Amino acid sequence: SGINAEYGGHTAPVTENQVVTVPYRIVENPLRLERKDWDRVVAVFVAGPAWQFKGWPGILPDGSPVNIFTKMKAFHLKFEEIPLDKNILKWDVTVLTVSKSKRHLDSVSALKFWEELDKFIVKNKRHLRF
Numbered sequence: 001s002g003i004n005a006e007y008g009g010h011t012a013p014v015t016e017n018q019v020v021t022v023p024y025r026i027v028e029n030p031l032r033l034e035r036k037d038w039d040r041v042v043a044v045f046v047a048g049p050a051w052q053f054k055g056w057p058g059i060l061p062d063g064s065p066v067n068i069f070t071k072m073k074a075f076h077l078k079f080e081e082i083p084l085d086k087n088i089l090k091w092d093v094t095v096l097t098v099s100k101s102k103r104h105l106d107s108v109s110a111l112k113f114w115e116e117l118d119k120f121i122v123k124n125k126r127h128l129r130f
Contacts, residue, residue, distance in 0.1 A: 031055050042125055043073045043117055046093050048085030066091060073120035075113060 027033065030041070038057055046052065046065075053065040060067060068074070074093040078084065079100055088095065094116050096109040121128060 038071075040128060041072050042121055042128065043075060044068070046074045046076045046088065046091070048076070048087050050087060069093070071124070073117055075116070077109070 024042075027041075030044075033041070035057070050063050050065060053059055053068060054063070056065065056068060058067040058071060059065055069092045074091065075096055076084070076088045076093045077096045077098065080097045081100065084095065094112070096113055098106050098109050
């Protein structure tokens, strides 16, 4: 399909005693997705500028992507020393912060990513859950 994609997995609890590995497809160029694929998109990493979402379904007439964030969980990954983009502050985006000098703490942000994504999927995309 011409989509640059990698496949990864996430180990998620199903019950108190059962854990499964959930496969995820990571797409570099979402504009190559077909219309039928968009319902399966569960997350996006947001850079800040609204132009990142040009051509995406669900964009408001003024170019705002806020409707997109009701259909997929938005994340912004940043170094703690760098100020947040003004759009990140006004959009429904979960900020994941890492340190340039304390890289051993990256796992805290990784855990936050998976916890937030799992909660979003349970609430908004149950049909995709395991």
